[in-house]
Amino acid sequence: MTDLADDKGYHLSESVDVQSTTGDDWFVSQKGVEFAGTHLLLEFWEASQLSNETAIEQALVRAAEAAGAKVLDVRLHKFSPSGGVTGVLLLAESHISIHTWPERSYAAIDVFMCGDCDPHLSVPVLENIFRPGRMEVSEHKRGKVEHADSF
Amino acid sequence: MTDLADDKGYHLSESVDVQSTTGDDWFVSQKGVEFAGTHLLLEFWEASQLSNETAIEQALVRAAEAAGAKVLDVRLHKFSPSGGVTGVLLLAESHISIHTWPERSYAAIDVFMCGDCDPHLSVPVLENIFRPGRMEVSEHKRGKVEHADSF
Numbered sequence: 001m002t003d004l005a006d007d008k009g010y011h012l013s014e015s016v017d018v019q020s021t022t023g024d025d026w027f028v029s030q031k032g033v034e035f036a037g038t039h040l041l042l043e044f045w046e047a048s049q050l051s052n053e054t055a056i057e058q059a060l061v062r063a064a065e066a067a068g069a070k071v072l073d074v075r076l077h078k079f080s081p082s083g084g085v086t087g088v089l090l091l092a093e094s095h096i097s098i099h100t101w102p103e104r105s106y107a108a109i110d111v112f113m114c115g116d117c118d119p120h121l122s123v124p125v126l127e128n129i130f131r132p133g134r135m136e137v138s139e140h141k142r143g144k145v146e147h148a149d150s151f
Numbered sequence: 152m153t154d155l156a157d158d159k160g161y162h163l164s165e166s167v168d169v170q171s172t173t174g175d176d177w178f179v180s181q182k183g184v185e186f187a188g189t190h191l192l193l194e195f196w197e198a199s200q201l202s203n204e205t206a207i208e209q210a211l212v213r214a215a216e217a218a219g220a221k222v223l224d225v226r227l228h229k230f231s232p233s234g235g236v237t238g239v240l241l242l243a244e245s246h247i248s249i250h251t252w253p254e255r256s257y258a259a260i261d262v263f264m265c266g267d268c269d270p271h272l273s274v275p276v277l278e279n280i281f282r283p284g285r286m287e288v289s290e291h292k293r294g295k296v297e298h299a300d301s302f
Contacts, residue, residue: 024254026233036252036259039192043294072228075241082177086246088239090226094250095239099265101187101294103175108187108293110261112250138291142259143194143252 036143046133187294188265197284
C-alpha cells in the first residue's frame with residue numbers, strides 16, 4: 001500500500017491531466033498510460049461522525065461534487081446495534097463507498113472514478129467532515145493496459 | 152498488486168478461518184491479525200455479458216450468496232451510448248460493485264466483505280458468468296490494526 005498521506009497533509013501523487021480518448025472508447029489516457037479509472041482506498045482512523053447518516057451522505061455528495069462527478073443515486077444503511085453505516089454513491093463516473101466502524105473510530109472509504117474526474121479532490125472534503133486523526137490513501141489504476149511495446 | 156490468479160485457476164490465498172470478535176467490536180481476527188474486512192479488486196479482461204444488466208445483477212447476487220453475505224439493496228445503471236453498466240450491491244457485510252467497459256471487454260469488480268463472509272468464494276461465481284479470458288485479483292485487508300508489540 002502506497003501511503004500518500006504525509007503528516008496529515010495530502011499531496012497529489014501525479015498529474016491530473018486526464019484526457020478521455022475519443023470515439024466509442026471510454027478508457028482514459030494519462031501520460032501515455034491507458035486505464036479505465038483511478039481508485040483510491042482510504043483508511044480513516046480516529047475519525048468522527050461515523051454514526052451520523054446525514055453527515056455521511058453530505059460528505060459523500062460533496063466529495064463527488066469536488067471531484068467533478070455526477071451523482072446518480074445515494075444509498076445508505078445504518079446497522080444496529082453497532083451504529084455503523086454503509087453508504088454508496090453511484091456516479092456517472094463509477095462510485096464512492098463508505099463503511100464505518102464507530103467502535104473503532106474507523107472508516108473504509110473508496111473513491112473510484114473514471115473520465116475527467118479527479119478523485120484526489122474528494123479527499124480534503126472527506127477529511128474536513130470526518131476529521132481523521134490518522135489516514136492512509138492508496139491509489140490503484142484499474143484496467144491498466146499493458147502494451148507489448150512497453151516491455 | 153498481488154496476482155492470485157494462476158493460469159485461469161483460482162486459489163485461496165489464505166485460511167478462511169474467520170472469527171468475529173465478541174461484544175460490541177465488529178472487527179475480525181484472523182491468524183492473530185485484526186482488521187475490518189477483506190477487499191478483493193478484480194480485473195476481468197476478454198469478458199462477456201458486460202452490457203447485460205440481467206446477467207450482471209444475477210452475477211452479483213449469486214456472488215454475494217456464495218460468500219455467505221446478505222443483500223440489502225441492488226442498484227444498476229446502464230450507460231448510453233457505451234452500453235457500460237455500473238452495479239452495486241449493498242450488503243450487511245459491506246458491498247460488491249462492478250463497472251464494465253464493453254468496448255474493451257473489461258470489468259472492474261470489487262468484493263468487500265467483513266464478518267464471517269469469505270469474498271474469495273465469490274470469484275468462481277463471477278468467473279462462471281463473465282468468462283474472462285484473463286483476470287487479476289488483488290487482496291487488501293482494510294482497517295488492519297498495527298499493534299505496537301508487532302514491531
